[in-house]
Amino acid sequence: MQVEQVAAEGLLRQFRVVVPAAEIEDRLTSRLEELRARVRVPGFRPGKVPLKLLRVQYGRGILGEILEQAVDEGTRKAIGEHELKPALRPKVEITSFDEGKDLEFALQIEVLPEVPAVDLKAIEITRPVARADDRMVEEALERLARAHQKFRAPSEPRPAQEGDRVTIDFEGRIEGRPFEGGSGKDLALVLGAGGIVPGFAEQLVGVRAGEKRTIAVTFPEDWRDPALRGKSATFAVEVKAVEEPQPIVVDDAFAREMGAEDLSDLRKKLRERIEADLKAASRLKAKRRLLDRLARDYVFPVPKGMVDLEFEAIWEQVTREMKEHGLSFESEGKSEEEAKAEYRAIAERRVRLGLLLSDIGTKHGIKVESHELQQALLAHAQRFPGREREVVEYYRSNAAALDALRAPLFEDKVVDFILQLARVTDVVVTPEELAREDEEEQAPAEAASAAGG
Numbered sequence: 001m002q003v004e005q006v007a008a009e010g011l012l013r014q015f016r017v018v019v020p021a022a023e024i025e026d027r028l029t030s031r032l033e034e035l036r037a038r039v040r041v042p043g044f045r046p047g048k049v050p051l052k053l054l055r056v057q058y059g060r061g062i063l064g065e066i067l068e069q070a071v072d073e074g075t076r077k078a079i080g081e082h083e084l085k086p087a088l089r090p091k092v093e094i095t096s097f098d099e100g101k102d103l104e105f106a107l108q109i110e111v112l113p114e115v116p117a118v119d120l121k122a123i124e125i126t127r128p129v130a131r132a133d134d135r136m137v138e139e140a141l142e143r144l145a146r147a148h149q150k151f152r153a154p155s156e157p158r159p160a161q162e163g164d165r166v167t168i169d170f171e172g173r174i175e176g177r178p179f180e181g182g183s184g185k186d187l188a189l190v191l192g193a194g195g196i197v198p199g200f201a202e203q204l205v206g207v208r209a210g211e212k213r214t215i216a217v218t219f220p221e222d223w224r225d226p227a228l229r230g231k232s233a234t235f236a237v238e239v240k241a242v243e244e245p246q247p248i249v250v251d252d253a254f255a256r257e258m259g260a261e262d263l264s265d266l267r268k269k270l271r272e273r274i275e276a277d278l279k280a281a282s283r284l285k286a287k288r289r290l291l292d293r294l295a296r297d298y299v300f301p302v303p304k305g306m307v308d309l310e311f312e313a314i315w316e317q318v319t320r321e322m323k324e325h326g327l328s329f330e331s332e333g334k335s336e337e338e339a340k341a342e343y344r345a346i347a348e349r350r351v352r353l354g355l356l357l358s359d360i361g362t363k364h365g366i367k368v369e370s371h372e373l374q375q376a377l378l379a380h381a382q383r384f385p386g387r388e389r390e391v392v393e394y395y396r397s398n399a400a401a402l403d404a405l406r407a408p409l410f411e412d413k414v415v416d417f418i419l420q421l422a423r424v425t426d427v428v429v430t431p432e433e434l435a436r437e438d439e440e441e442q443a444p445a446e447a448a449s450a451a452g453g
Helices: 021-036 051-081 134-147 252-257 263-297 304-324 336-363 370-381 388-396 399-421 431-440
Strands: 002-009 012-019 091-096 103-110 124-129 165-174 177-190 212-218 232-245 423-428
Touching (some): 051 091, 263 336, 263 399, 263 431, 304 336, 336 399, 370 388, 370 399
């Protein structure tokens, strides 16, 4: 077998591999000899079947296996002799082969780049931090109490008014035909609270329990279901109950209903939850700034094949979401080509940062422990109530899926490791400023994760 490198440009290596016809014939004869020792053919004693007969019956299939094996061996030889680190599976193209002649194939291997060393202690970023204040705790307490507002039928039946809760059965039609999601039973609506088609709840003001009413609405142009946008619908509504809100009393009894010991303990728990949310937002901000700094300061070639795969995944998600929301590139103020260029830049950034973080993690022995992966898997499975066992079994039997679950865990561990060594200066901001900053940094190029997650 002859392996010759014919080109080396950037990260791409190209080889010409030739397997002599005699070598292929020797392998074929050897395999047929092995087969003759165990195959049984009527009219011939065991081990005495003519090789010509076996070649006719089994030669084509065996030859295919030999060629596949030869390609694998040639690929391994090219990689081993040149000490290559392939970024992706090599591309193979058979350029010449006929039975009885040499096998010749072209081999393209894209290699991983040399990742520059990063002086972690020289990295400087600022990290916005915010603290929970009494106002935030009281607002959270108020929202919690409002979410658990109690309702009761009025002592004297009366028409529904703003703030009341009505329970209804409804059936919607568009152009006289029912539509998906347009019907339901025992739907509880608080009049004036929103959360349904604009104009629907307003037409329920004044209804009484037991009343039937027909409601006409037009779905907004930005409605979440593109199939319903701008369409007019009528709903046959039956009012099953009208209830008025009860006074909200935030006291120790309410706190115990929420699982706390008393009101003071509930406020403490709410403060801890808010602090945890603010800490998570602060960490996310620091992570984005760190990734931005790494992407800016460490620019090196990345494998085109890896960028292509990342771009395809991003583009598939983008186009699917745009279709679901009825959007177009023109409505976003850009052409499709401009959008592709933008998302390809994001794909390249992700690949480069992924390689950089992987190199840092490897050099410092950072690993995702089995118990950490197990915890992440269980947490993910809990997002599918009733199917937890099925989800867990799927991941445990699918190495690629498990790797996809491991990747963001590894990324976060590497990021946390870097943040411990980097020069991070905390800057105190208000919770509103922290939230506003996060919203401002949702631009695709800035929020792109190194692992693509």
